[in-house]
Amino acid sequence: MSLLSVDGITLQYRTGKHSFTAAYRVSFSVKDGDRFIILGPSGCGKSSILKAIGGYLKPVEGKILLNGKHIDSPGPDRVFVFQEFDQLLPWKTVRDNIVFALTASHKFARREAEQRAATFIEKVDLTKFAGSYPHTLSGGMKQRVAIARAMAMGPEILLMDEPFAALDALTRAKMQDELLQLCVESNFTVLFVTHSIPEAIRLGTRILLLSPQPGRVKAEVESEGADPARIHEMLFDGDMKGGNMHV
Ligand code: ADP
Ligand code: MG
Numbered sequence: 001m002s003l004l005s006v007d008g009i010t011l012q013y014r015t016g017k018h019s020f021t022a023a024y025r026v027s028f029s030v031k032d033g034d035r036f037i038i039l040g041p042s043g044c045g046k047s048s049i050l051k052a053i054g055g056y057l058k059p060v061e062g063k064i065l066l067n068g069k070h071i072d073s074p075g076p077d078r079v080f081v082f083q084e085f086d087q088l089l090p091w092k093t094v095r096d097n098i099v100f101a102l103t104a105s106h107k108f109a110r111r112e113a114e115q116r117a118a119t120f121i122e123k124v125d126l127t128k129f130a131g132s133y134p135h136t137l138s139g140g141m142k143q144r145v146a147i148a149r150a151m152a153m154g155p156e157i158l159l160m161d162e163p164f165a166a167l168d169a170l171t172r173a174k175m176q177d178e179l180l181q182l183c184v185e186s187n188f189t190v191l192f193v194t195h196s197i198p199e200a201i202r203l204g205t206r207i208l209l210l211s212p213q214p215g216r217v218k219a220e221v222e223s224e225g226a227d228p229a230r231i232h233e234m235l236f237d238g239d240m241k242g243g244n245m246h247v
Pocket of ligand 2: 161
């Protein structure tokens with residue numbers, strides 16, 4: 001059985017009398033330990049799909065199952081990491097940002113939350129900065145705190161929405177390596193959204209290709225040995241001008 005099963009979901013936004021379809025009959029399934037990538041151009045509905053899995057947006061058709069159970073509301077079994085750097089509470093230290101999230105989820109008592117915070121801060125190599133405030137950290141470091149916090153929550157699946165898109169190229173490459181290492185050593189299941197073909201190939205085990213608006217599944221491919229040019233072709237049906245994708 002797959003851990004997460006997304007079965008024919010259509011996602012719409014309503015504004016007054018109008019409705020706008022962001023994703024159309026999208027299906028895929030994520031197995032335990034997968035690093036599953038959703039790849040597609042801007043505006044194809046990637047974030048909307050993650051929102052639906054998070055329980056924040058209800059599909060107008062289709063269903064989403066986690067461990068065989070319907071998702072209809074947010075829960076600590078699904079934790080997000082976003083692109084923005086303002087995910088951390090500026091008035092709390094690195095350590096307290098994590099401890100606060102863990103205790104607020106009611107999954108962990110204070111003592112256990114503190115232990116988990118220390119463990120995951122160590123994993124992302126920020127032990128020296130545990131007592132620092134977010135504004136004193138670089139963008140990459142803040143993102144490492146957000147990742148440590150998400151992992152410390154012990155979710156069934158980590159939902160990552162273009163978490164490295166705002167980082168410079170070198171930091172981004174380093175973060176990709178670190179995430180990969182963390183996922184492999186802790187066997188995390190990750191659903192990772194990106195519009196970068198190289199990032200998808202580098203990080204993923206499987207890649208779901210989505211068409212431009214509204215997002216529909218074009219194909220699902222293995223990352224290993226995947227050819228960037230071929231993926232670009234599959235996304236845009238050979239239209240090499242297509243979209244804003246980096247190859
Ligand atoms: P992506 O993450 O792939 O860039 P999104 O899921 O953010 O795409 O958006 C898909 C489409 O849905 C876009 O055209 C966007 O403008 C539209 N959209 C996103 N959020 C809303 C909203 N809250 N209300 C109306 N339209 C939205
Ligand atoms: Mg998005």
